[in-house]
Amino acid sequence: xxxxxxEHWPGDRSAEQPGWRTxxxxxxxxxxxxxxxxxxxxxxxxxxxxxxxxxxxxxxxxGEPPPVTLVYATIHRRAIDWARRDRRRASREQTAAPPPxxxxxxxALEDRELAQWxxxxxxxxxxxxxxxxxxxxxxxxxxxxxxxxxxISANTAASRYRYGLEELRKLTRGVLI
Amino acid sequence: xxxxxLESLERDLRRLRPAASDEFVNRLVSSRPRRAxxxxxxxKPGLFDRVRLSLDRAGFxxxxxxxxxxxxxxxxxxxxRPEPPPTLVDASGTNRAHQLTEVPAGAGEVEIExxxxxxxxxxxxxxxxxxxxxxxxxxxxxxxYRDPQTGLAxxxxxxxxEVVPMSLASY
Numbered sequence: 001x002x003x004x005x006x007e008h009w010p011g012d013r014s015a016e017q018p019g020w021r022t023x024x025x026x027x028x029x030x031x032x033x034x035x036x037x038x039x040x041x042x043x044x045x046x047x048x049x050x051x052x053x054x055x056x057x058x059x060x061x062x063g064e065p066p067p068v069t070l071v072y073a074t075i076h077r078r079a080i081d082w083a084r085r086d087r088r089r090a091s092r093e094q095t096a097a098p099p100p101x102x103x104x105x106x107x108a109l110e111d112r113e114l115a116q117w118x119x120x121x122x123x124x125x126x127x128x129x130x131x132x133x134x135x136x137x138x139x140x141x142x143x144x145x146x147x148x149x150x151x152i153s154a155n156t157a158a159s160r161y162r163y164g165l166e167e168l169r170k171l172t173r174g175v176l177i
Numbered sequence: 178x179x180x181x182x183l184e185s186l187e188r189d190l191r192r193l194r195p196a197a198s199d200e201f202v203n204r205l206v207s208s209r210p211r212r213a214x215x216x217x218x219x220x221k222p223g224l225f226d227r228v229r230l231s232l233d234r235a236g237f238x239x240x241x242x243x244x245x246x247x248x249x250x251x252x253x254x255x256x257x258r259p260e261p262p263p264t265l266v267d268a269s270g271t272n273r274a275h276q277l278t279e280v281p282a283g284a285g286e287v288e289i290e291x292x293x294x295x296x297x298x299x300x301x302x303x304x305x306x307x308x309x310x311x312x313x314x315x316x317x318x319x320x321x322y323r324d325p326q327t328g329l330a331x332x333x334x335x336x337x338x339e340v341v342p343m344s345l346a347s348y
Binding site: 020021024025028033046049050057058103107111114115118133137138162165168169172 | 182183186187189190191192193194195196197201202204205206208209210
């Protein structure tokens, strides 16, 4: 899936401002990490991030980069919309295994084994726990912000995080510790 | 549940950095939407609205122009005061004005007429907000002098403006 050309503005140089690029370079991997938890295919996750980012930017009246919590919330809502709109896509995402070349982490040489095991363990977690873990560990959000992005309470987000971490510890026992 | 185990696992997982290809980052950078400024369609004013707007504007300027107009009229009245009668010069070039003043004119030799040509009334607000009302009378004064000895007649017409303050009670 690719974005329609109408989403781009020909001749617009504002998109290439250094501040915007720096902001994207900092947050794009985190957004993509969260989107991967919502869609198992890498291409769909990228499209999800792009659509959510464009939508969040359009909501900003001052043209500044949108709040990251808003982008996460938009990714979450768009993923639900996609699943409802296209059942075939949802079915495909539930059955399809992630492509072997889609590595979720940019790990150094000494952490590659850890990254591989973490990715495999995360894929075995329930969706609700996995998305909270993603937002907390790599998105840098607080439980309150996670709750706002996912439409749950901060306590629920905290408990999902703890259960997810415990499940992850069971799955990675003997590998990381 | 062993808390140190969880903390250690959390610390190890935080060490990992999510990956995103340069191609994807460039795609996001170039997909930033521009703020679209859509022209707001303003309804075209109808004839009634245009007339009302014109009257409002005219009324605004008339209110502010009334007081200066009164001042201009007063200055004009002082500036165009009736001048003294012209001196009469005969063919020999001698000035006969002196002779004329020496000869007293009879009552029947000078005719004076005052004709009221026009009259305006105006109401204005001073810059201090106090309303004022004036009546402006425009007169034509005609003075005719006849010399019974020579049969010479001299006629002079001069306009005259009269500004009369009026009460607002009857307005």
